[in-house]
Structures are given as structure tokens and as C-alpha cells.
Amino acid sequence: MSSALGRDLLFQLLQHYGVSHAFGNPGTSELPFIDGFPKYPGIEYVTALHEANAVGMAMGYARQTGKPGVVILHVAPGLANGTGNLYNAYRAGIPLVVIAGQHHTRMLIEEPILAGDHVGQVRSMTKWAHEVRHADELPIALHRAFKVALTPPHGPVFLSIPYDVSLAPTAIDRIAPPAKVASGFVAERAALEEIAQVLLAAKRPLLVAGDGVGDAGAHDEVVRLAELLGIGVIAEGMPTRQNADNRHPLFLGTLPLNAKQIRQSLGGADLLFYVGVGAQAPVALYDNGGSLVSPGTKMAYLSDDPWEIGKNVIGGIGAWGELKASLAALMEIVKKSSGPYRDTIAERRREVEAQAGARRKRLAAALLADRGTGQISAKLVAAELAKLLPPDGMFTIVNEAVSGASAFSDYVPLWDPKQYTAGKGGGLGHGAAQAVGAAIADPERIVVGVSGDGTFLYYPQILYSAVKCNARVLFVIVNNRAYHVLKTGMQAMGAPLGADSLDCLDLDGPADLVKIAEAFGVAAERVTKPDELADALRRGLYAAGPYLLDISVTT
The missing domain is CATH 3.40.50.1220 (TPP-binding domain)
Structure with missing residues (x-):
């Protein structure tokens, strides 16, 4: 019998692929994996305070590195928390290997708390999903997971690994290098x-x-x-x-x-x-x-x-x-x-x-009109940001501005795939986490995470991870104090929608984004006037760590 444990095979594959970071929110069922990280000093565990942020960071990491993003999640409720961004990764074709710790196999028959049908939870949003029931399965299961995730069309895969399987001795000391599918074929x-x-x-x-x-x-x-x-x-x-x-x-x-x-x-x-x-x-x-x-x-x-x-x-x-x-x-x-x-x-x-x-003339005219209002718009933020980004292109915009999103693809010059990412599934709450993952993947790159106030408030605890990793991210919050995209959506749909004012679509309540950021140790400032914008963006772009700008924009 080998001296290697089930969990060691995962770490060996991470070493093979050059994966330097894995992401998760610690929980009981995955403790065997978390306990393994100190034994593999080239691989760092990044703590998220919510599973959605763990998946989001892995998305950003995979986008920038071209390597699989690895996520280690808790049993059924923790997995459920991560599925919103797992869906986003699936629709965007991002190669993730998502692992959830499952209850001990002996205990599953008794339906213990936290246990659930992990594969059923994620089958519709993964390329492949499987629950391992014996340590002898692990070499094949792990090989298959990484192979499927990285074979075009790329996408997330999932493994549920019971507690006892991750600690069981394996039949091999080292897992063999995985198969690579040659996929560079030319169309007929x-x-x-x-x-x-x-x-x-x-x-x-x-x-x-x-x-x-x-x-x-x-x-x-x-x-x-x-x-x-x-x-x-x-x-x-x-x-x-x-x-x-x-x-x-x-x-x-x-x-x-x-x-x-x-x-x-x-x-x-x-x-x-x-x-x-x-x-x-x-x-x-x-x-x-x-x-x-x-x-x-x-x-x-x-x-x-x-x-x-x-x-x-x-x-x-x-x-x-x-x-x-x-x-x-x-x-x-x-x-x-x-x-x-x-x-x-x-x-x-x-x-x-x-x-x-x-089209370019229309964009220029729209920007000029916004400048004439004396107020800040998303267009103005994007145009000022474009002036300050490095001309060599070593930057990434992570765009989750929702109703203001088009401004950042219209007014920021972009010419390389790594300069831009966003979400494809339509689920919200991925952008700030993707920005942190991108900064971890490439610390030399300037990363700007643009979010609406509503999207940022989904999972603001991402700031904890940003501080712990000293991720150089400028969080730009285009704050229109509303779920504005839903308001414009109702207008576009017309009757019978939109007849009544809906207070639930307004976000002008007690959330103070600057205080939230400062509570996590992130330097932050509020911007309310156009003449404050350029200097604030400059301070944030070249800060030594994470920085947040709460920018009041018109709707």
C-alpha cells in the first residue's frame, strides 16, 4: 500500500499543471484537503468568506493564466452557495475543477446533516460531474476532471469526494501525468x-x-x-x-x-x-x-x-x-x-x-453631452479611466457594471483578450471576485473591477480576500443607488409592466460602501464631482494594495 493519501493525488496534479493557488471557504468535509496545503508549499489556499467568491476568484485566475481554476467547497449547502458563479463559469466556458467534500461514506446512508446529492446539484452547469466512492477511483476521476475541463469547449467540472476517501491510502505513490487532448485541428x-x-x-x-x-x-x-x-x-x-x-x-x-x-x-x-x-x-x-x-x-x-x-x-x-x-x-x-x-x-x-x-461620432457626442451636465456618468468614468491605463496594455477590466457596462467596452481602448472579462450567465456577484483572482494570477498587471452598487453588495466580503492576498485591485463602484437595469428593462418591455413605482428597485438605503471597505482594511473614498474623478482614479490605480472608489453616477 502506498504512503500517499487520496488528497495527495490532487496536489500532485496541481503541481503538474503549475497551479499556484486554490480557492475555498473552509468547512468540515474538506478539512483533509485544507490540511494538505502546508505540505505543498508551492500551492497556496486562498480563503473566501463566501463560496461564491471562491468560485469567482477561480474564474479570474483561470482567465488570466489559462490554467484550471481550482475550487474546494463545503458539503451541500456550501456547494449551493457557489453555484451562482459556477453557472456563470459554465456559460463563459471557463475551465474550473470544483471539488466538494462529502460526508464519510459510512454515514451517508443515515442522511446526516449537510449531506446531499452533490452531482444532482451541479449536473446542469458542468461538463462532467461525479461522486467518488472509493480511493481506487481517484486517479481516474482526477485525470478525467482535468482533461475534460481543459479540452475545448472549456468549462467547469465537478468532483464530490467523501471525507474518508480523501484520507484513504492510495494504491499509487504518484499519479501519472494526465492525458492531453490534441485539439488544434483545422476545420474541413x-x-x-x-x-x-x-x-x-x-x-x-x-x-x-x-x-x-x-x-x-x-x-x-x-x-x-x-x-x-x-x-x-x-x-x-x-x-x-x-x-x-x-x-x-x-x-x-x-x-x-x-x-x-x-x-x-x-x-x-x-x-x-x-x-x-x-x-x-x-x-x-x-x-x-x-x-x-x-x-x-x-x-x-x-x-x-x-x-x-x-x-x-x-x-x-x-x-x-x-x-x-x-x-x-x-x-x-x-x-x-x-x-x-x-x-x-x-x-x-x-x-x-x-x-x-x-458610431464613434455618436459615442463622442454622447460623452460630450455627459460632460456638459456637471455630473458623473458611467461614460465619464470609463473615458477618464482610459486616459490613465498603461499604454502597453498590461491591464484587465473586469466588468460587472450592469446598466453601465457598455461604457467600459465603448470608451476604453481594448485589443487583447486578457484586457477584458465579464460574466456571461447573467448571474450577479462575480465581478469583484474575478478581479481579485486575476490580480493573484498576474500581480504585475493593473486590474480594475467595475461593479454596480447592487452587484457589489451581493458579496462585499471579497474585500477580506483582497486584503489577505494584497491583491492590487481598483474596485470601481458605479453607484446609481438602484437596480437600474431592472427599471430600464421594464420600460423596454412596456405595458403592463412599469405602471407603478417599485421601492424594492431603489438602493438609496443605509449601505455606506466606503465604511464597508474601510472595515475590511481597504483604503476607500467617495467621488461625487467630475473634477474629483481623475485624481481619485490615479490614486486607486497605483495604490500598493486594494483600493475602492464609490463613484456617484447619474442614471
Whole structure:
């Protein structure tokens, strides 16, 4: 019998993958794992005061490192606390390995307190979920968990490991290096040739760039393909990566989250090319207005996830492959086939550049109008922040500003996938924790976590973790003292909603965000006037540790 315990196999895999931090909220059933950290000095346990923050930090860590984010949670109630952000990670395709300690196997038959059906709790929001019932299962279960999480399409996996299994002697001293699935395959050439032909022949094609682009590091390829074809690029709704350079003259912005506005944004195209799109219906409130894609619109897809091909629109051309390599192959085909379409491409490019230029003018005019009010808006915060961020691009914006979110993708120049992340599932309370995880992953990078006041108040105890790790995060709270997104949502839906004022949507009560921050040991200040904004942002950006700005914004 080996001298290694069940828990040691997990730590050995963490060493193999170069995972430096794991995240959790300590509880009884996972104590064997927590007790193991001092025995593996290269791996640090980061304490969260709520399981949602543990998952959120792991999301930010995984996004910045490209390594699996590892979370160790408590038995059923603790797991339940983490599922909101587990859902966000699942929808965003973030590779997490989530482990929950389960009761002792001998005790489960007696239905003890805290025990539950862990796999049933998370099956709908993981790529794979399993409960280990014997130490002999652990090598296979752990191998499979890491392999599945890291094989495209990426996503979270889950293991429930009983207390006694984690402490049981194992049959092996060391777990073998895990299998790596080679997934860099190029999409079928015939499909790429067909896509190239319809892109060249279309009058008004539009490329929709999804998070698969950023995950694959294919953002430059997307822009080069758009240049070859003379077509516009728009980011998918609720992006969690920067999937194309938003300074480029062919960039047309980000799809909105309002169904009517999505139809307007897509309606001018006779061909939509979805590249790595994972949120084809980023709508929280549906208006019963029909499909988000106009009838008769031709569809083409390139994705590393075949589920996303032809999912919501009947028909079209789909190519399944790794995005970076497949886009390179597609560009070569376009170059060889574009001769007869040279004039068409040039004309399309002029039209798209004019459209993008008009958009930039509208953004500039809206910002100028906000400056004239003498009050602070989310646009003004984003524009001032953009002036202060390092020009070398070593920064990350974690965006959970909700009703003010679009300002931070519109007014901050972004050109690299690691410069931006957000949430995709629609669940709130991930942003501040993701920012801390990103700062832990890359201490040299400036990290700005932008939250609304409502989202920040979900789990403000993330400040405890930020202080304990001395995470250099500037927490920017765009405080409109309301669940403003719900108010605008009711207005957009119209009658019968919105007839009455709802006090429950106002947050002008007793919460003092500056005092909350200071209570956790975080330096903080309140900003109420535009002329205070730049200096406050500068102090926060270059502070030696976490810093919070409570910025009063107009709605």
C-alpha cells in the first residue's frame, strides 16, 4: 500500500499543471484537503468568506493564466452557495475543477446533516460531474476532471469526494501525468471553401466575434479576415473576452442585450458569420418579437463547439475546428478566391468604415453631452479611466457594471483578450471576485473591477480576500443607488409592466460602501464631482494594495 493519501493525488496534479493557488471557504468535509496545503508549499489556499467568491476568484485566475481554476467547497449547502458563479463559469466556458467534500461514506446512508446529492446539484452547469466512492477511483476521476475541463469547449467540472476517501491510502505513490487532448485541428477544407464563397458573394456580411476567438488567441486573425473581406466585426453579446481590437476602423461595437436592439444590429446583414459565438440569445427579458435573426438571413459558423453550429437558426454552413488554425486556413482560401470580388470588397469596406466612423461620432457626442451636465456618468468614468491605463496594455477590466457596462467596452481602448472579462450567465456577484483572482494570477498587471452598487453588495466580503492576498485591485463602484437595469428593462418591455413605482428597485438605503471597505482594511473614498474623478482614479490605480472608489453616477 502506498504512503500517499487520496488528497495527495490532487496536489500532485496541481503541481503538474503549475497551479499556484486554490480557492475555498473552509468547512468540515474538506478539512483533509485544507490540511494538505502546508505540505505543498508551492500551492497556496486562498480563503473566501463566501463560496461564491471562491468560485469567482477561480474564474479570474483561470482567465488570466489559462490554467484550471481550482475550487474546494463545503458539503451541500456550501456547494449551493457557489453555484451562482459556477453557472456563470459554465456559460463563459471557463475551465474550473470544483471539488466538494462529502460526508464519510459510512454515514451517508443515515442522511446526516449537510449531506446531499452533490452531482444532482451541479449536473446542469458542468461538463462532467461525479461522486467518488472509493480511493481506487481517484486517479481516474482526477485525470478525467482535468482533461475534460481543459479540452475545448472549456468549462467547469465537478468532483464530490467523501471525507474518508480523501484520507484513504492510495494504491499509487504518484499519479501519472494526465492525458492531453490534441485539439488544434483545422476545420474541413470543403466547409471553409463554402464559407469563403458565401462571404465573398454576400452584399452586407457581418462577422460576429465570440469568446471562442479570445480563448483561442485568434483576435488578430478575426481582424485580418475582416480586412480581406471588407466586412464589419461586432462582438457577441455579453462577451467575457476582448475578441477584436475595438480601435479598428471595421469594428462596430458589441451586440446589446435588448432583443429589439439586437434585431436592429443584425438586421442590415444578408449573411451572419458566427465565429466562436457562445451566447446566441443574450436576452434576459424577451419581447415576443420573434427571432433575433431576421428571416431569410444566411448563416455561416466557425466554432470549436459543434453544439453552437446551427443552434438557433435553421440551415446555414458550419465548420467545426480550432479557431486560430481554421481562420488562418480560411484566410488563405479567401486570398486565392477574392480576385473577382475586388471592387465589391473595396465598396463594402468603405461602407463599413463609414458606419463605424458614425458610431464613434455618436459615442463622442454622447460623452460630450455627459460632460456638459456637471455630473458623473458611467461614460465619464470609463473615458477618464482610459486616459490613465498603461499604454502597453498590461491591464484587465473586469466588468460587472450592469446598466453601465457598455461604457467600459465603448470608451476604453481594448485589443487583447486578457484586457477584458465579464460574466456571461447573467448571474450577479462575480465581478469583484474575478478581479481579485486575476490580480493573484498576474500581480504585475493593473486590474480594475467595475461593479454596480447592487452587484457589489451581493458579496462585499471579497474585500477580506483582497486584503489577505494584497491583491492590487481598483474596485470601481458605479453607484446609481438602484437596480437600474431592472427599471430600464421594464420600460423596454412596456405595458403592463412599469405602471407603478417599485421601492424594492431603489438602493438609496443605509449601505455606506466606503465604511464597508474601510472595515475590511481597504483604503476607500467617495467621488461625487467630475473634477474629483481623475485624481481619485490615479490614486486607486497605483495604490500598493486594494483600493475602492464609490463613484456617484447619474442614471
